[in-house]
Amino acid sequence: MISILIADDHPVVREGIKQIIAKSNEMKVIAEASNGQEVIEKISKNNFDVIILDIAMPGRDGFEVIKEVKKIKPQSAILVLSIYPEEQIGIRVLENGASGYLNKESAPSELINAINKIYNGRKYISQNLAESLASRVMISKKPYLHENLSNREYQILCMIALGKEPKEIANRLSISVKSVRTYRERIHHKLMVKNDVELTHYAIKNKII
Numbered sequence: 001m002i003s004i005l006i007a008d009d010h011p012v013v014r015e016g017i018k019q020i021i022a023k024s025n026e027m028k029v030i031a032e033a034s035n036g037q038e039v040i041e042k043i044s045k046n047n048f049d050v051i052i053l054d055i056a057m058p059g060r061d062g063f064e065v066i067k068e069v070k071k072i073k074p075q076s077a078i079l080v081l082s083i084y085p086e087e088q089i090g091i092r093v094l095e096n097g098a099s100g101y102l103n104k105e106s107a108p109s110e111l112i113n114a115i116n117k118i119y120n121g122r123k124y125i126s127q128n129l130a131e132s133l134a135s136r137v138m139i140s141k142k143p144y145l146h147e148n149l150s151n152r153e154y155q156i157l158c159m160i161a162l163g164k165e166p167k168e169i170a171n172r173l174s175i176s177v178k179s180v181r182t183y184r185e186r187i188h189h190k191l192m193v194k195n196d197v198e199l200t201h202y203a204i205k206n207k208i209i
Helices: 011-022 036-045 062-072 086-095 108-119 127-138 151-161 166-173 177-191 196-205
Strands: 002-007 027-033 050-053 077-082 100-103
Touching (some): 002 036, 011 027, 027 108, 036 050, 062 077, 062 151, 077 086, 086 151, 100 108, 151 196
Parallel strands (some): 002 050, 050 077, 077 100
16 A cells, blocks of 8 residues: 655645545555645655655745655655646656656646656656656757746745745745845846846746746
């Protein structure tokens, strides 16, 4: 039986994932978490075969959570389940130690397939993500400006480009509005854009959103 921890700050999302997993006789959800700190606390006390993790939860940065989980329980396989474009965020989560990435818009059957794959020690990547990874290997090109962003900056870039206000971003990530504005200034500088409108155009042009 594959033991699973679901980490997502939306109860409705967790319930939906549980219902999908309940249809399989080979896996079972044995714990839930609503933020990064809860994930760390639960994996410190229990063993899970698979952790399904939303990258954008309140509190601790999702990328930091991945690294911490792999440090404490390296045998645990992590499947990131998020709304962000897989061609961009998917590569980042794999580089940080996740075993797979799945967009929340994917079919329920893909979730079961992804869990089985990473449980058996393999990586789960979609066709789109596979093509992006292949392009990185086969094509020699200058890196995109957004590849120089830190994980937190990239996370905030996505949220700004999706139209989120600083206060909403601050609440979502459990940081101050001042910190959000500081991050935004750094992002503008690194992407060489003057304002959020240009930032959004950059995100669309480079398929970040």
